Amino acid sequence: MLINKPAIILITGIMASGKSTVAQLLAQRFDKSVHLRGDIYRKMIVNNRKEVSPKGNDDELEQLRLRYQLAANAADTYYKEGFTVVVQDVVVGRMMNDFVSFIQNRPFYVVVLCPNTEVVAEREAIRIKKGYGIWTVSDLDKVLRQETPRIGMWLDSSDLTPEETVTEILKRAGHEALITP
Numbered sequence: 811m812l813i814n815k816p817a818i819i820l821i822t823g824i825m826a827s828g829k830s831t832v833a834q835l836l837a838q839r840f841d842k843s844v845h846l847r848g849d850i851y852r853k854m855i856v857n858n859r860k861e862v863s864p865k866g867n868d869d870e871l872e873q874l875r876l877r878y879q880l881a882a883n884a885a886d887t888y889y890k891e892g893f894t895v896v897v898q899d900v901v902v903g904r905m906m907n908d909f910v911s912f913i914q915n916r917p918f919y920v921v922v923l924c925p926n927t928e929v930v931a932e933r934e935a936i937r938i939k940k941g942y943g944i945w946t947v948s949d950l951d952k953v954l955r956q957e958t959p960r961i962g963m964w965l966d967s968s969d970l971t972p973e974e975t976v977t978e979i980l981k982r983a984g985h986e987a988l989i990t991p
Contacts, residue, residue: 813983816842816894818885818913820962822901823923824950826934831972832923833898836979840894848881848899863944875908882912889915902950903957910961910989919987920962921979927951929968963987 813819821833830847837845852859852873860870878901885895901909910920925933931947963986967975979987 813840813894813917813919813980815917816889816892817917817919818889818895818897818915819919819921819987820901820909820913821896821898821921821923822906823925824902824930824947824954825900825945826930826937826947827923827925828933828967828972828975829898829900829923832967832975832979833896835972835976837894837896839976839980842892843894843896844885844888846881846885846888846895846897848877848897848901851877851880861944864949871905874905878905878909879912882909882914886914900950902954904959906959906961913989916990918989919983920989921987922954922958922962922964923967923975924951924954924964925966925968961989 819836821829821836823829833847834845837843855873860873862870862874878899881897881899885897888895899909906920910918927947930951934947963979963982965975965978965982967978970978
């Protein structure tokens with residue numbers, strides 16, 4: 811395992827790519843860890859919550875940026891207390907650079923789960939929690955693959971179990987996923 815001291819690790823990808831499961835399993839591998847679910851900040855908004863649509867107007871993107879800032883602040887705070895923080899959220903497109911800029915502490919790793927769209931659609935079909943509505947799997951996957959900066963570790967987890975995905979992340983962690991100042 812190359813991550814042997816406290817760190818911040820972002821697990822991202824499109825909805826139903828395995829982020830929640832992988833982030834939880836990864837966090838469990840560390841003695842002192844936090845699994846920070848970024849979407850919780852979206853859910854906290856009671857009135858006037860803006861869901862990000864495929865066209866993404868300014869109000870929607872500002873609320874998304876706020877969500878990312880809050881998650882990054884929480885991650886930095888836990889990190890300063892000696893925790894390894896696994897942040898899990900859908901961070902795709904040009905907003906990836908914003909999220910990365912919000913994390914102040916290092917080491918910071920970015921892992922992008924990118925299973926193929928058929929696998930994501932299958933996973934979405936059997937999930938209790940449904941993520942897709944105004945987005946389609948292929949639309950969000952297009953944003954991931956065509957608009958997201960190629961930083962960190964990109965991992966096609968189509969043929970991997972969640973446990974195998976975590977093992978692969980830990981094996982490849984280091985320069986492939988490390989974000990430097």
